[in-house]
Amino acid sequence: MTASPPRPKGHPEPAAQARREARLREEALARIVFLRHGEPDWFPGGGPSVDDAGLTARGHAQAEAAASLLAGQRLDALYVSPMRRAQETAAPWARASGLAPVTMDALAEIGIQTPHMSQPEVDHFFMEAMRRPLDRHWDGWPNGESFHDFHSRVTRGIHQILGRHAMHPERKGEFTVWQLPPRPFSLGIVAHGGTNAVLLTHLLDVAPVPWEWIRFESELAAYSVLQVRPLGQHGGVWSLTRFNEVAHLEVAGLR
Numbered sequence: 001m002t003a004s005p006p007r008p009k010g011h012p013e014p015a016a017q018a019r020r021e022a023r024l025r026e027e028a029l030a031r032i033v034f035l036r037h038g039e040p041d042w043f044p045g046g047g048p049s050v051d052d053a054g055l056t057a058r059g060h061a062q063a064e065a066a067a068s069l070l071a072g073q074r075l076d077a078l079y080v081s082p083m084r085r086a087q088e089t090a091a092p093w094a095r096a097s098g099l100a101p102v103t104m105d106a107l108a109e110i111g112i113q114t115p116h117m118s119q120p121e122v123d124h125f126f127m128e129a130m131r132r133p134l135d136r137h138w139d140g141w142p143n144g145e146s147f148h149d150f151h152s153r154v155t156r157g158i159h160q161i162l163g164r165h166a167m168h169p170e171r172k173g174e175f176t177v178w179q180l181p182p183r184p185f186s187l188g189i190v191a192h193g194g195t196n197a198v199l200l201t202h203l204l205d206v207a208p209v210p211w212e213w214i215r216f217e218s219e220l221a222a223y224s225v226l227q228v229r230p231l232g233q234h235g236g237v238w239s240l241t242r243f244n245e246v247a248h249l250e251v252a253g254l255r
Helices: 016-026 057-070 084-097 119-130 134-139 147-164 193-203 247-251
Strands: 030-036 077-080 169-172 175-178 185-191 223-230 236-245
Touching: 030 057, 030 084, 030 193, 057 084, 057 247, 077 084, 084 185, 134 147, 147 193, 185 193, 193 223
Parallel strands: 030 185, 077 185
Antiparallel strands: 030 223, 169 175, 175 236, 223 236
């Protein structure tokens, strides 16, 4: 169930069609909440960059704000990237839900080699990389993981996760549909801007590009939601019902 802010007094009640659509959303057979990690501390103490950043104090506050909102929703399993910023973001949600998070290496961000650089050096690294010919972007960031390898790793991971819940994809002509699960379930995934963008486009059956994190850009500690909708007798397809939700951060003054 998705938490909603209270309706101000004096506003009209929803009509029958709105109530029906809301009920269908609540009755989703499968639901995934994708949470991006909070603000990372890439330059701890003002020093050079680290390759596996934890959260800043603000990032920890963002994680708590997200957990406060999401804790009231049903959750059957919580899957987390192995990187510190994701682990620390997931911790309050795991405590609030009473679930032990499952670390999945497949959910790590695309591999990038920028440790021990200053902020200006990091900015220059990414600026130069973005200037490359478009087809070179498939190579990933210089001396890092290729986008093809990243995409394969992440999509294999989500297939493994959904397979644990009896959901498997089936290619039918030019379309991908999913076997409907025997019972409803709701999952949480705490990962990264790149990882979550690849997961969204893959499950929505959108052809990949090597800059997914720009096409589906999520803010720090924002969340998005996918739900399965039945497609007649053919199985189910994923529907994007929320994207880049940040109201919990605005209320807490953390955006």
